[in-house]
């Protein structure tokens with residue numbers, strides 16, 4: 001049975017099961033009862049979830065209604081246990097749709113239902129396996145080189161291996177995990193719900209927290225890597241410096257710098273970049289930074305040899321990383337000076353630092369379908385409805401402080417959260433309240449830890465610009481702050497995609513020249529003039545409204561698989577998008593981005609924007625649309641040769 005559907009038999013007694021059920025989502029529990037019995041009456045009775053609300057998993061049911069559903073589910077589970085937990089039969093699609101609508105409290109539209117049916121894969125068909133199986137003859141012709149062994153590169157490896165396609169992954173570090181290998185800073189954790197931020201085809205019942213910390217995420221990717229036997233395909237401590245298309249051979253010639261600095265060239269028919277958007281740290285150009293005498297390090301390159309106990313620490317940057325570092329180190333340091341250029345909106349989320357309840361862990365491990373339906377709820381909660389919050393309505397009276405009516409309502413909710421924590425300190429409240437619409441920059445999940453940290457007596461929040469760094473101080477217009485250590489939580493070079501690699505296409509044209517600071521790709525994946533070159537997490541694919549980047553990389557790999565199938569089926573040597581299709585896609589994408597707040601001139605600083613102030617890295621489409629447009633290669637949009 002597919003890993004994502006596997007459950008362990010139940011040996012617990014009735015009291016233990018009842019205890020477990022007391023702390024779990026009754027919506028997912030009821031769906032599991034339908035799976036065990038195949039009985040639709042669970043979702044056809046008088047008790048129906050009332051409302052589907054963010055971060056709520058019980059359909060806003062009353063206590064007595066939840067209790068009744070639990071009692072019925074307990075009877076079902078007990079009978080199933082007593083029968084020896086026999087395999088459950090797959091449900092009909094019609095019944096799955098009925099359960100979906102029951103949980104969502106509304107009819108889930110056909111396009112979303114199709115996406116979720118594929119994502120949940122309740123029948124274990126592995127629908128995102130590449131649509132190609134390499135024969136011995138193909139294997140001689142085909143070879144794929146993947147750059148990077150983070151989440152996307154590992155995914156590529158798993159899919160290529162399944163399809164029998166020869167491949168090699170080149171990884172600059174010495175281990176798998178990418179972001180979750182590099183970002184070991186204190187407090188690092190994912191801020192997308194872990195049970196969604198995980199591969200669709202893998203079990204995810206082991207996580208101990210709803211928003212897992214870095215070590216656990218690293219272990220997750222390492223386990224998947226080991227279980228799929230990818231190690232023999234990876235060259236560690238090796239960095240791709242250059243890849244050039246050889247028209248005569250129809251292959252990429254790839255220059256790799258190995259562990260001792262030795263260079264060698266490899267040849268591959270297909271080249272996949274899986275280097276990620278947020279992998280190269282942005283070191284700010286602050287006057288005097290080089291002359292600072294104490295330790296200075298970026299969050300993605302945390303220096304664990306530095307003992308922060310009793311130190312005066314400057315934390316420069318209050319984005320997603322700084323926001324996690326501050327509360328994690330505040331108890332150790334003697335003084336913490338936070339330099340914040342722009343405040344961030346925070347979404348209150350009681351699960352943000354919470355452990356997965358023992359009951360929920362038990363249910364994910366033992367109840368058929370439970371983990372899948374919990375994932376469905378996460379996907380539906382963080383669905384495309386949130387995209388409308390950043391839709392710019394220039395006729396809105398409060399524009400651009402808020403983007404539209406829904407944005408203003410959300411601002412109210414988030415402002416109340418700030419008020420609740422720092423309402424009695426008007427100066428701090430003013431400093432931490434953004435003047436731009438929620439979600440126009442990356443939203444943070446919050447349980448109050450950041451604002452509590454800023455209130456501590458030995459913490460100071462500085463909001464005017466840094467004018468210089470001295471040998472042991474940071475200076476702003478407000479004054480000089482003496483510090484022993486500087487932590488740069490200043491983010492990544494997000495718009496400099498693929499940097500510092502050089503990708504050289506047909507006629508020796510470098511991709512950096514084609515892009516000229518404006519990275520773009522057909523469906524975020526491919527570029528004319530660069531045959532058989534595909535990007536995962538490429539330009540125009542960053543998810544800023546909601547959702548998990550892993551869903552998008554799975555979409556991209558499915559698409560790349562179809563491109564490889566096109567090569568194999570047609571006995572072609574190269575495939576690339578037409579210039580016309582590429583241009584059309586960019587026009588459509590940029591026109592759509594222009595309707596959203598991310599690139600609005602009122603947003604002064606954001607990693608979403610490139611040097612020219614425009615947004616090239618984000619995906620403005622609904623996730624369901626991106627999933628649809630990456631389903632199959634459109635023959636008319638491509639040249640093959």
Ligand code: NAP
Nearest residue numbers: 189190191284317318319320321341342442490491605607
């Ligand atoms: P970020 O969100 O871009 O934050 C960088 C911070 O540094 C911002 O506060 C920025 O201020 C500040 N900054 C940059 N250059 C500066 C300068 N020259 N002077 C003063 N301040 C400067 O970067 P990040 O925190 O590393 O996060 C980047 C992205 O990585 C996130 O949005 C998220 O997608 C991902 N991430 C996720 C997690 C997670 O899942 N938990 C954790 C970390 C990162 P401005 O706001 O004014 O630009």
